[in-house]
Amino acid sequence: MSAEPVDAAAAGARPGSAAREPGAAVQVRGVHRTFGRGRSAVHALRGVDLDVSPGELVALVGRSGSGKTTLLNLVGGLDRPDQGTVLVDGVDVAALGDDEQAELRRDRVAFVFQTFGLMPVLTAAENVGIPLRLRVAPVAERERRVELLLDLVGLAPHALQRPDELSGGQQQRVAIARALAGSPRLLVADEPTGQLDTETGLSVMALIRGVVEAEGMTALVATHDPLMIALADRAVRLVDGRLVGDA
């Protein structure tokens, strides 16, 4: 990682915004993001400020189109804001080049998607091992970690099965195991239970809650699910691209 941590205030913290939290895992300041131009422009985010403390699990709540996913993408380095700053562990994500953003995602941030985002051509174990391969981890270490994580999510017997041979809940567990593989500092989850039935969703939520606590990582989870909101340390609400306070 070549990018140096920056001072959030100096990097454009908006006067009068929420108090800066020193040592925050995620600091979002005055972020705007607009898609399209002219009359068809969609203002996804309109001056969002957000701080997430290390080890905190924050639920991001809002209706469809409120900007949840856009905010997660910006935090995870999958997109760039039109205006404002996004700091992750003190690093200005938007200022990073493409390769540096890739390194950020590889080393510090992990994702869990509603659609699982697994590679259908790889086995569950191979999917989990991908982040470690991207870090060029030693083979033995990788295999040990994959085994541990699959065991953690209760899928050790399914290690050699491909995603299309697994149920939706099992696939999401594999995705969570993969997210944990690189020992990230930040977990970004976009409606991780959106495609799961209630019971399976509950177990997945419990798993996320558990690993966040066990691994000591920070988590930002977009969700509609009240149970997930209940499990979070804090819930913040987005309405029409604006953060309107804790839910």
Next chain:
Amino acid sequence: MRVAWRRARADLWPLLVTVLVVALTVGLTDAVPRLLTSRSDAAVRDAVERADPPADLVVTSTYGAGMSNPESGEAETRAGVDDAAVRIQQAMPRSLRPLLGPPAADATSIDLTLSTPKVPSGGVLWMTYLWAGGEPAVRWTSGAAPGPGADGTVRLGLSGAVARVLGVGAGDRFEAKKPDHTVVPVLVTGVFEPQDPHDRVWAARPEVLEPRIVGPDGAPTTVVAGLLSAASLPPARAALEPDGVTRTFRFPVDARALDYAGSRAIVQKLAALESSPDRLNAPGPEPRLTTRLGDVLTQARQRVSATWSQAMVVLAGLAGAAVLVLLVSADLLARRRSTALRTLRARGRSLTDIAARSAAESAVVVGAGAAVGLALGAAAARGPVTWPWVVVVVVAGVLAPPAFATVTAARSEARRVPTDRHRRRMAQRVRTVRRLSVEAALVVLALAALAALRHRGVVSLSGPADLALAAAPVLVAAAGALLLWRAVPPLLGGALRVARRSRRAGGLLALARARSTGAVLPFVALVVVTTLVALCGALAGTARAGQTDGSWDSVGADALVRTPTPSSTLPDVAARLAAARGVDAVAVGRVQARANLFDAPGVDTVRVLAVDPRAYGELLARTRFGAAPQLATLAGASREAATRTEPGPLPALVPTSLVGAHPSLRWAGVTVDLAPVGPAPALPAQQPDGSSAAPTVVVDRTALAAVARAVAAARAAQTGVTLVGPESPVADPDTIWAVGPGAAAAARAVAPTGADVVGRAQWLADRRADPLAGGLLALVALVALVCAGLAAVVVVLDAAATAPDRARSLATARVLGLRGRDAARVATGELLPPTLVAAVGGVLLGVLLVGAIVAPLALRLVTGQAGDPGVVLPWWAVVPVALLTATVVAVVAVESSARRRERLGQVLRVR
């Protein structure tokens, strides 16, 4: 309608690819047969025009012994020659009449020896009456035309040239002798000059105007002819009893009236006439019809037939490849539209309706392509449409999209791999059995077609039923592709195992996707088109190299000078040739095409090359035959024999099978024992006329002369009969070979009168300018080009079909931290291995295929060689490997560019 148009616009580029493929294939398969027809006609006419001796129809008849009356006068000549020619012409079958020009006739004596002041011996006289619509127009410079005479003297006129050679003039008499030594007195009534020496009337006996010298230098024979008139022919016939005059009626063939289609009937008609010449109303007891036209046409037809069949094989390959590309394109369309198709099905649309809508679209698209193709074909060559391959391509193009659309629509969106292991295995086994059955059927069909092709050869391909046989190579390519396809998973599996053990992600991602996403149809299509490129390349390379080899085999050097008879002056000519600029080496020798060999197991006739071994060895070393150290051995072994006066064995290089034998050679009337000193080296394998040379014996020319004389002398001592005198030209040379850039020009400059000069470069140029061979090679090159383009199209179509999944997979990997440039490498690693396997496999298949069919394809008829040429693969036949690699790189670059415009966060959202 609007919906259909919107749907078509969304998939514009695959539809345009379909239009392009159909247009190109239809254009080629439609136009090429018409172009070949016109080239076939030209080839038949060319063969007849170039025939040497000419392919004229010749009717000969004698008068019959005792049928002459010296006083019958010119009326009998008119009736027996002039009118007979007209009667024969009228009796010719109606189908032959348009081919035949006006007849020329002659009535010519047997060979008579003559004795005149200037030619006391060694002269041959023909007395001839000529007619070509009339007697030849001449101007009598002295004396007058010969008239009747009943005194037993034959009256004739001589041309000025003949009179000067014989040393006689008007009013002079000389004697001619029949073979039985009976004397025929001859009176020269006049000396004339022809009014038109090029008049066709003289063509029958050019010796009337110009004496011809034949035979060796030491004992030349002067052949002349004297002109009889209608009035003087009857007394001449009487003087030459019994039956010493033969009538010849010659009908020239007008090649312009010939075409390939009608030539078969002509050959049959000629054969019938030759077996029953009575139908011609020819006079005389036993008229005969002889002509080379049948043979010339048969040979030309054979070449045309072979070229047609070779072209059909290439066109069948092109059509097959196009059909496969259309299938791949239809598959891509169905994949791109899979969501819409399944939605239609889910909303209750019947499969028939879905198929009909798709067929309507494909009919418009393929119809447009076919129209463009037919227009291109018509622009290239006018004539009726050539339907067979056009229909195949159009039908496949129209039917493939609805078939794929129907299958796609019928598939359930919820289709999954069964989680139950037993059911999964059962489903896998059913698929395996089904696939193996199809593959086995195709392999059996391909092998059967190939075996039939090898057994029958393409020369016998004749009708639409043989189109399947012509498709044998493409069937073999498809079967080979399927077998190769079976080899891909183990290959990728092996690589994948290595990738799994590595620390990095790229190899695993690329190979896992390559192994899982590969589809059999694009792979087979790619192998088939690549095979066709290699096949066309190997055909073209083999044909061109074969033509070059054929030029060496026929000419034997860069220039060849042959005299009609051996000449002791040739070494002087060779010396002048060797001194000429641009001549690197010269050899002189005697070539006897056929000589009898005794006590040689399995060989009774050989070609004899009597040469100066050292000079010939130096010459050979500068040709494609290469250095021949055996010739140095022969030179050393022949040193003693060259000065021999007693009979003894003659050192010789002999066919390999005769090394160790003790054969004897019949030469100049004596039998010479040969002492093999080694095998004959690689030598020109053909006679200059294109026929295959017999096994060859090489001897030292000086030694041959010495040994033959010694044997003859010993025999003369025993029998008192001298066959070969000390001055007899037993081994005078008749051939000069020369190599070097200026050899051909120098040979033409120094060649003696009457000698035949053949330049290898000219031979090669003539062969390559041949309308059939040139046309075939052009077709092969064009089809190779089109197939190379089709191969690139298949790669693009296949990549497009898997692009959405690949994009999603790479987006996932990039979200996990894969860098952009590494993503491009992963995409290359996914697409390139199967493409390379297909390309390399296709090239190898193409080369193997050419090896298997080079004989049945009768390429020797294109190369002009006596035997089948060896397979040669030109460098550009492997271009598909580079082209396809470049195409993959380009596809990946385009996809990477598209990925850069894509917001990564959107890729993994719910679709």
